[in-house]
Amino acid sequence: EVQVVESGGGLVQPGGSLRLSCTGSGFSLNDYTMSWVRQAPGKGLEWVAALGGVGGSTYYADSVKGRLTVSSDNSKNTLYLQMNSLRVEDTALYYCAKQGSYDSFGFDYWGQGTLVTVSS
Amino acid sequence: SYELTQPPSVSVPPGQTASITCSGDKLRRKYVSWYQQKPGQSPELVIYQDAKRPSGIPERFSGSNSGSTATLTISGTQTVDEADYYCQVWDNNNVVFGGGTKLTVL
Numbered sequence A: 001e002v003q004v005v006e007s008g009g010g011l012v013q014p015g016g017s018l019r020l021s022c023t024g025s026g027f028s029l030n031d032y033t034m035s036w037v038r039q040a041p042g043k044g045l046e047w048v049a050a051l052g053g054v055g056g057s058t059y060y061a062d063s064v065k066g067r068l069t070v071s072s073d074n075s076k077n078t079l080y081l082q083m084n085s086l087r088v089e090d091t092a093l094y095y096c097a098k099q100g101s102y103d104s105f106g107f108d109y110w111g112q113g114t115l116v117t118v119s120s
Numbered sequence B: 001s002y003e004l005t006q007p008p009s010v011s012v013p014p015g016q017t018a019s020i021t022c023s024g025d026k027l028r029r030k031y032v033s034w035y036q037q038k039p040g041q042s043p044e045l046v047i048y049q050d051a052k053r054p055s056g057i058p059e060r061f062s063g064s065n066s067g068s069t070a071t072l073t074i075s076g077t078q079t080v081d082e083a084d085y086y087c088q089v090w091d092n093n094n095v096v097f098g099g100g101t102k103l104t105v106l
Helices: none
Strands: A003-007 A010-012 A018-025 A034-039 A045-051 A058-060 A068-073 A078-083 A092-099 A107-110 A114-118 B009-012 B018-023 B033-037 B044-047 B061-066 B069-074 B083-091 B094-097 B101-105
Touching (some): A003 A092, A003 A107, A018 A034, A018 A092, A018 A114, A045 A068, A045 B094, A058 A068, A107 B044, B009 B018, B044 B061
Parallel strands (some): B009 B101
Antiparallel strands (some): A003 A018, A034 A045, A034 A092, A045 A058, A092 A114, B018 B069, B033 B044, B033 B083, B061 B069, B083 B094, B083 B101
């Protein structure tokens, strides 16, 4: 059974750092594009970053470029999101999402999310 | 940057057909996916490649994409379909979501 499970969220002060993890089971992260998608309280979905399965290219939303970095450890089948210089507006539930076999297949598996709160 | 526009809310009586639109420049040239999100739950893929249903998604969900508008149609809408719905595309190595539509079944 395919599953993705996020962890690492918490309360952090503005300007601080946090690393989120997303561990996959039932599939190899390396074979698929994986994304981080966030949802601020009461708001819609916002894509944050993606890591391509083949070649490992990275892509970022303009709002997080230079502050957030997506990476993976294939030996642990785990995706990471290193979050630096955090801002109050980064407060959100962060989801890890697995892409289908092609970009056009949509995000077919989502985790339950991990909550990041940026506040002094 | 590319934008997708959805109506904030749609209401439909039980048993009727609900249509949720998603508009974007030359949207027909892109593949659209749709997600359902119920309160307190993670999003769930209900349509991909404009009109295909993942395994387990009821046949009452269908999709189309023409011109600059994609449409998610729910036939014979049930109370369990009450949720937020989001459209999504890839554009220039970026993922774009629509703002979401709250579907009310009453």
